[in-house]
Amino acid sequence: MSCVLELKNIGFTYGKGTPFEKRAVDNVSLHIEQGEFIGVIGHTGSGKSTLMQMLNGLIRPTDGQVLLDGRDIWAEPKKIRQVRFKVGMVFQYPEYQLFEETVYKDIAFGAQNCGLQGDALDRAIRDAADFTGLPPALLDKSPFDLSGGEKRRAAIAGIIAMNPEVLVLDEPTAGLDPMGREVLLSQIVRYHKERHNTVLLVTHSMEDIARVADRIMVMNKGRLALFEPTREVFRKGDTLRGYGLQVPQITRIMQDLRRRGLDVPEGVLTVDEAFAALLPLLQKEGKLW
């Protein structure tokens, strides 16, 4: 595997030299490999959004370097636009950014600016719509006639159509109902599997991220507090609570059972895993048919 993104001691200070000076990100260094699915968690104000905005040059770090495919993205500030095509960013509540006459044109906007034309453009749009679960019949509609969930999908499709090497999603499921969350999440997982692109998913839902991420970044007070495989991170319940975060309910239940002497594995992340772990134990006790 090759390293797609590398951060070298990056930091960012808002309002430098003013009374409101605030160190939002402090001395973060890390590597992300091509094709990884990374979860990003941290409470409000932990610096995770600021960090994400530095990944595609929306804000310029006040210290350190961001390397994309080994090149400093700020080496030639005039070419920063190219970086934004390679690192696609889906902001919170992206449905407010829709503006075109039709869904098709809206999805096309970014890809067109990347230089895609003709058949390639058409295919990129239709593939992106498919990945996000937008039926072709909706493509000719005005984006403003769609439901909230459909608008969200259209906005995400607009980024996916650019086929970014790295896709950053900031709380893509906020405000959706449980099934809507589930469907959108599984579509992102499918996109990741089929395209083998790198995905960074910022979320407040520990239950969701536990199921999908390879590794998790935990931000606290502007610093990278943890960056480890998902199972390792959720083993550290007490540490996470100290950062104002939680581990999934199912992980806590299994931890409690383990503490009480039951022979169940550590760091269980999903209901299915817990079920699989408990089944043989209950069978042995003759509690099942």
Place this chain on the structure above:
Amino acid sequence: MSFISIQDVCFSYEEIEEGKHVTNAVDGVSLEVEQGEFVAIIGHNGCGKSTLAKHLNALLLPDSGRVLIDGDDTAVEDNTYAIREKVGLVLQNPDNQLVASIVEEDVAFGPENLGVEPSEIRRRVDAALRAVDMYDYRGHAPYRLSGGQKQRVAIAGILAIQPQCIVLDEPTAMLDPSGRQEVISTLLKLNRTQNITVVLITHFMDEAVLADRVVVMDSGKILTQGTPGDVFSQVELLKKHRLDVPQSAELIHKLRGCGLQIDKIPLTQEDCVALLEEAMR
């Protein structure tokens, strides 16, 4: 008579284009909520729960049926202001509902508009900010607060009107886990210590399990209702209607499917651990 009485209410949004099939956003809902109750309403996006919430303080009026608040019909214009003093509404996005540049001025906005005496406003603002644990921030600018803090200021703004009931439409959707915790514990405290009726609309099942009663809506109708224990036992029904159950409930439901004899569906971590430990013996 109940504090809130919703009687066979139907409501549809007018479609701008002609010839479109108009479906009722709220379709024949009847619901009674007693003073001091904590009711959670759950349901997927578009099930009509927000539309129903807007009927509770006369922001929307029923096409047919009636909504009575403390005995007053919301459709009678003379009642509107009295009803809005009794039922306050908190919305999803905290940034859309704070109006002033200082926290305490924002909280004072409601009582000022009602023409309350200045000394009484001062007293109410202080009490409201203390109730939501934001008194230390009274001189701050709202935009510098976290999401959870902003929502608590919004709740304080409603408390300053001294309502009998607070209706909240997904107040925690935009908050992080600790912000959610702050808002929910504030609501529980207000409900238990001041007997304020709370109607909480939410997509988070871990919030709904804390209510006295859970109402499940689907396609503008009430699908089922009952105590959290009763409602979340119906795992299949909820899943079929795009809803979720707590992970503890899902685990026990799956184990029951393999023959495990457990009658109760646990909603919390503690209950689930106790039940499983018991089963292992």
